[in-house]
Amino acid sequence: MPSERLLQYNARLAASGVRLTPQRFMVLEVLAASPGHTTADKVLGGVQARYPYVNKTTVYRTLELLTALGMVAMIDAGGAQTEYELLDAPHHHLICKRCGLQIELPDATLNPLRQLIEREHNFQPSFDHFALFGVCQACQEQLAAPGGPPP
Amino acid sequence: MPSERLLQYNARLAASGVRLTPQRFMVLEVLAASPGHTTADKVLGGVQARYPYVNKTTVYRTLELLTALGMVAMIDAGGAQTEYELLDAPHHHLICKRCGLQIELPDATLNPLRQLIEREHNFQPSFDHFALFGVCQACQEQLAAPGGPPP
């Protein structure tokens, strides 16, 4: 029973003149079933759990395709593996480089910067979906504490 | 004849309690001699041109160390290889995803956004040195032209 959500993705694929093959459908299913971010590895695992004859190349290429269509975000969260996320509304991530906490940042927050760059540099930024590293509040407090713990 | 610039880096390394080994010095020299961005590959080549017994692991680890110390920036400009750059003043890059043009963005441009995020999310962003993709003016015009060229 394909969810409403998956059917919408199907329509968006078709609108781009791209086929929704069984492999691609399964990748979408696994992404939809993964809350938050997932890795290519886990997507491949999830797909192969149901149908083992799918190649990792296909998974990587599907993730790349979906990213190009704006349906998936690739996030380099600083770990060894790239993370992937099925997108609904455009947003970004604040990632604490100390504890790994991730905060969602709505896209609109970037509008002032977007306009500034357009005005001053004649450059049209994409801000597709990006990761911003820093220190979260809890870690700021811990670091500020006297005799604080090592980073 | 080590340049003024290299000596400063030396001092900064020493201040961090890190040794300036011959290998590290050579990596710095090659970086200093490379205008703009370079790849790890080219750094290794440059180092080995003078002293072939240096391992790629050492180069990668040195680049990582220098990045952690804020002396080098790692940039994923969308190509196959990560790019590295010896830093003087903090800055960022606007990269045209159509023609590859790179524009330098002074760090101060991000101050308003930085403050907004600190205020609204209690998160202290780093903005170490990052790459922002988009479309440059020339490409915007070409794309807008009637019967414009394919992307």
Added chain:
DNA sequence: ACAGCTATTGCAACTAGTTGCAAAAAAGAC
């Protein structure tokens, strides 16, 4: 149904970058 075309997949080989571990080099204690 069949021929011809394009889109897509799977495989194997490859590339960039990382990691574990033992050896070497430097620094410190006495």
Added chain:
DNA sequence: GTCTTTTTTGCAACTAGTTGCAATAGCTGT
């Protein structure tokens, strides 16, 4: 100076991700 400890290096094996290419699957027109 020599013993000990810490830092750094080199090697080899590994991982994530990519690429070239031949094979397959799915249209399209007839």
